[in-house]
Amino acid sequence: MSDEIVELTASQAAAAVHAGELDPGELFETYRARAAADTLNAYLWVSDRTPAGPPAGEPAATSSPLGGVPLAVKDLFCTEGVPSQAGSRILEGYRPPYSATVVRRLAQAGAPLLGKTNQDEFAMGSSNENSGFGPVRNPWDETRVPGGSSGGSAAAVAAGLAPWAIGTDTGGSVRQPAALCGIVGLKPTYGACSRFGMIAFASSLDQAGPLTRDVTDAALLLRHMVGRDPRDSTSLEFPEPIELPTREDLRGIRLGVPDELVGEGGGVQDGVRRSFEQTLELARGLGATVEPCRLPHAPHALSAYYLIAPAEASANLARFDGVRYGLRVDSGADLVSMYSRTRAAGFGPEVKRRIMLGTYALSSGYYDAYYGTALRVRTKIAEDFRTAFQSFDFVVTPTSPWTAFELGAKLEDPLAMYLNDFCTVPMPLAGIPAISIPSGLSEGLPVGFQLAGPAFSENRLLAAAYALERAIGFDSSPARRRDPGGSTP
Amino acid sequence: MNATEYEPVIGLEIHVQLKTRTKMFCGCELSFGEEPNVHTCPVCLGLPGTLPVLNARAVHFGLMIGLALGCEIAGRSQFHRKNYFYPDLPKGYQISQYDVPLCTGGHLGDVRIHRVHLEEDAAKLVHASASGRIHGAERSAVDFNRGGTPLVEIVTEPDVHSAEEARDWLGLLRSTLRVLGVSDVNMDEGSLRCDANVSVRPAGSSGLGTKTELKNMNSFRFLAQGINAEVERQVGLLRAGEQVVQETLHFDPRSGLLTALRSKEEAHDYRYFPEPDLVPLVATPEMVEAARAALPELPAARAQRFERELGLPADRAHELAFRTELADYFEQALAADGSDLDPIALANWIPPLIERIGSDTDPAQSLVSPASLAGLVKLVSARQVSTTAARDVLTRLVAEGGDPAAIVEQEGLGAISDADGGLAEIVAAALAADPDAADKVRAGNMKAIGPLVGYVMRETKGRADGGEVTRLIREQLGLG
Amino acid sequence: MLERAQVDHVARLARLELSDAEAERMAVELSKVLDHIEKIRELDLEGVPPTSHVVDVVNALRADEPTSSLPREVALRSAPEPVAGGFGVPSPGAGGE
């Protein structure tokens, strides 16, 4: 039975629970056991027991919308009484006194917490090698990275260690690991999901998003994530309910392919390009038109991103000072030394690098040249998208220029690592939604196809992704079927 | 040596704790001397993942202050992060307004306002001695009760030119804020805090000298003391041919001295940038109208009204109006008596009352009700009690309360008048006792009347009316 | 190129103690990233307003109504140095330096 349960998508599992064909306790326990036997280092904490029942005042799993299907949650979401460390040693063992709004909403809708997943420290990274708790391995090839920063969530879903998961996307941290692990990842419109309880990386960019086996699961999870939260001033009421996609064609849909991202400048691998072009062919076959579009400032998005995100991060991470929680290195030193040593000991090299970069970009005499300029580039990037969406329904690109690379391959070259985000950073800068779906394999490794739409176009985005997903027919099960304790398939 | 005269140029920066129910960005209640850390939550402790949400009433109070000071209200303002590390700052930055404050311009009295903006207060550091450590640094403990209390910062233009002027102006600001009901404005408790930027320049010149920033002058007296000390120091430096160094100075109330804060480590670089967790603040016409509608009569306007409508001299009008509790008491007393009490006569009785109850006491808290003061003034005006005797009655009222007429009756303090017949005889006795003085007065030297009046007052134990005594003396000396 | 002195200054602002080797490496790595990033300074952005928020929302205000605070023991639960009901720290200005 256990294997059959794992073969079900989350939506199918929920339907089985609703139909009385699947016991939610057994469902939870199946995944709990698999997660506890994780060898990918995808989890940093796994629930040690099956929840006795739904949260107080909530309907039983059988009548809850999400049917008791357990949820893997990226470490940086605060979960009451449960370790929430944002992948950082500076927060090792930290258990917050409250839960993130998104986690609370999903639990109330019937998705109980299964475990906390590994990630790049404070979501800074594209390979998950920056975790303070060791790298995550890609279930398709354990010598390779799962992508980042939501690499633990992506690997867990791909390996069948979780039916579904949530992560966060600042410059691509949901979409890129989803692509590298052969699953679906959606970054919603900025403001669609509450950021309350998400340990902040870059506040004006961070958004929570689902990582799921298919588009339907993404829609179902997103439906219960969105909505205005009075505790997040930047959150908005989603203008319409999120619908489960059913459309099987793309008739009348105009896809724009931006040469600035997909052309030579992006450094897209051949295999990735082939998969991308095959997918465009499939789209045409479904009735879509595919034409080049212009995003003139998109090549500068990476630069703007690597100024804005570190600048905000340098302030967001100032609270980790050894005073109220987390690590402290004291040894009877004076205050300034206590701060500097605590932070030196608690943060990993990439976090230090970005704090330095962000502090520098904001410092006296450099603000206008760096941060101020980046904010203006941001304006132009948003304008570019608005213009493109006058002629196109969606902008499409490969999600990542590369498939999963070897562990350690890019660690010594921060700039090369940053280029991972080339196709994913423009969207958060513009605040618009984008989804990555698996478009096939290149040399046995998954490739992601990205669609981006205007703000609050999630329903249309999910519908198009669903039609494409059906046409592509990607089989993600090889990674999932493997015995979690066993070796590479 | 050519002794150049120097003129101080002073600008003030005032932090006002707003009297909202909850903190600026979270729902914790404001704290008044409770145990440490009992008014905290994940937001005001700066726990990971938390976000600020702006308090609507703090904005309302900010708008009221801006309007009361005649400022221009920004249509759209925003919050910034001011970044620095300090244990009383849980997030590592203070959320404050920077390039676009809520209000700009305006004035109060003769001092122009530069800007008025909203921000959050820091927490409190308490020295924690002997924590049982064998080695290591001295310890302090952070109490986050105060952290996140809504603040309004008011910055003036450098329009103040003496310590006394600074003190008086701050008094006017305090009463204005008190009337608005937006703050307790208590310097002892820190709900009103004033820093001063001080420089000096040769009198008559219009340039600005190097300024220093004076902090921690937490009373009106210390403010004046601190500024005076700093002006003296700067003038001394310049006279000696030395230069003033731009620095921050801390006032030590015990020694009355200013000491420089160590600043080389910091070289303040606050790295301000727009707070991404808060959306812009747009003061809608409705919000501005609601703030305007909530404005009571302000002290400056009240003083004008006292002058214009009640005929009070300007000094007295300011003295009352700039201390709201005095003005309120005065107006209650004026209204307490149905008959036409002379406002000037009544106003003249407020200072003697203050003298007796203590200069910082609200007369409404004393045993003298507005009605009884009005009653006393009425007795004086009707010449039923002499001014001198009335002062004694007032002393009794302050000590014990009660009805002035009853005290006069009980103590036999009623004025001795000519009608009783007794007063004329005492005057006659006075003239007889001091013929020299009587002659001088008769010859037109009115200064000599003093000893004669004094004699009568002694004899009557102050119950005689001074005017009446003078009249009788002149009459008996045949001066008409 | 980022000078070593700038790295030291920024590290001090950010309260990060860097070893000599770390600071040297940081200067090289950040310089490389900045060289790439600096290309945006060549863009003509005359008259382009900055975007600090992408959501079109203003005035997300909260009513001035109290919500419950944390019990003190919960507030202090994760504190490295709970002392006298507060969060212990080295006194500012005390000790070495």
Ligand SMILES: [Mg+2]
């Ligand atoms: Mg201030």
Ligand SMILES: [Zn+2]
């Ligand atoms: Zn609070």
